[in-house]
Amino acid sequence: MTKKLYDEDAYAKKFTAEVIMCEQYPAATEAAETIKYDVVLDQTLFFPEEGGQTPDKGMLGGYPVVDVQIKDGIITHTIAVPIMDGKPDSLFNAGERISGEIDWPHRFSNMQQHTGEHIFSGLVNRDYGYDNVGFHLSDSIVTMDYNGPLTEEDVRRLEWECNRVIMQQIPVKAAYPSDEELEKIDYRCKKELTGAIRIVTIGSVDACACCAPHVRNTGEVGIFKVMEVSSYKGGVRLSILCGFRALLDYRIVRSHLREISHITSAPMYETAEAVQRLKDERDAARQKAGEANRRMLSIQISALREDALSPMLFTDGVDTSSIRNAVNEMTKSHDGYCGIFNGNDKEGYSFIIGSRDLDCNDLAAFMREKFQAKCGGKAEMIQGHIDASRATIQKFIVVSHC
Ligand SMILES: [Zn+2]
Incomplete structure (x- = not known):
């Protein structure tokens, strides 16, 4: 059984002990930068993982202790030794005295x-x-x-x-x-x-x-x-x-709170109300913008030339069901792919694309492969999201495919 020096003095930081056993554990892989050894001593200051508490850290014989376990009263230290000149089978010999020091702030x-x-x-x-x-x-x-x-x-x-x-x-x-x-x-x-x-x-x-x-x-x-x-x-x-x-x-909490207080111009204890107000204002503004964009979209659709092939439109902040309705409307009067990209260059675009004469799954496969777009659906209509700029979408998807 290992003598538990930490039991006698919880404030001791350094100790010396006799090596009982030292062996390589387990065989290091080729890519490993360190080789690990299990070391058992006659006594130790290292508290092992026990009773729900993780083990002490520190140095033993000049090497960092990466784990400490106890089994049947025997405490085993695992140390990590950098691989430099070969891989010695044994690091310390039984009977040798080595010194250790626990990481005191951690303990x-x-x-x-x-x-x-x-x-x-x-x-x-x-x-x-x-x-x-x-x-x-x-x-x-x-x-x-x-x-x-x-x-x-x-x-x-x-x-x-x-x-x-x-x-x-x-x-x-x-x-x-x-x-x-x-x-x-x-x-x-x-x-x-x-x-x-x-x-x-x-x-x-x-x-x-x-x-x-x-x-x-x-x-x-x-x-x-x-x-x-x-x-x-x-x-x-x-x-x-x-x-x-x-x-x-x-x-950490105080510094975050100070920053939020500065941003919202509210006293620190009133920041939650201030953030709620900002959120409400943002939601209202988004709704207003979405509504305006939806009106703009229907104007764009009615302004499309009757013979326009594969019309693709861009908008932002419009709800999904309005977009789906708009795409359905477009496919009734236009051949090719009819799509609407909803979003912006920073956050990417969600899209719905439909067609009355082409297989939308072909376009979905292309967008998945070339742009890692997340999308799927049926031959008549696909839906998804793409992280690409409007210019990229227009250049590579709209022009090349439509
Ligand atoms: Zn306890």
Whole structure:
């Protein structure tokens, strides 16, 4: 079994250890730029992937650690070694001493998220009796699942309470109580673990069986923020951010909000109404323009010469059913392909093309092959979208085919 140095001191960053085993894993492909090795040590500071938490990062023997797994108490580090001079079968020899250093900002962030989760789950358990039945902590997201419903108001209250516990700077302690002591403790996550049970206690707020490193004091969580709440298997799933991650998110959100506020000339807290107003105005303007274009289109159609062959018209913002009606109208009085392209050079054109004497599928096949147009339909009428300019459409499709 690997000695877990992170268990003794969650704040230690560097260590040395004896190599027990080092082997290539798996055979590198020809194109690979690095060759991976599995390294087992007598002791380590690297926390493995366990209990829903992704593993520590860092350097071992001078090489980046890309994965850390635990099985039957043995922790295996996977390191990535650049391929330069051949591919040595063994990198480190058994018995050799090597040093390692964990990526501390990454680890500390994980500690902030994990302790934050314990505080919140402790409060949920105390106030509602729900268990945390799922936990996932990765570099991009932290989620936890509870086996009972929480309203938005419940979540807001719990979030506030959680931050109060953070500000109270309550010590966070991890210990391995004896079986006798354990019987007297009321702790969460009872069934998850076998063997020596590690209990993480946060004052009177929470006691929980857990294998992961934690901050030593709730104050170090910094801040706890719920990001999303959704229904999940009869209970709820929450995604959260703690500490620096919450600060980084706040920076991004604030800078976006400042920009929207600047664009809309509205105070930051009134930007949603301002954006809604802009959207309503845009929708109304689009509708007006579409209506005008539809009138313009019918004028264009009535102005077509009676003997015009394969007329193709361009418009923008006109609804699909008006376009279909217009194309039907055109095919009654004109031979060849009769089409309408609706759109603009920037967003491309949706189109409907019909014919009373030609097979529209031939034209569809040509447009798919030459212009990757998405289209289909019947011999009498096809419909689709093409990302090409009006000039291109006129030059290559209308002229060459019609
Ligand atoms: Zn935990």
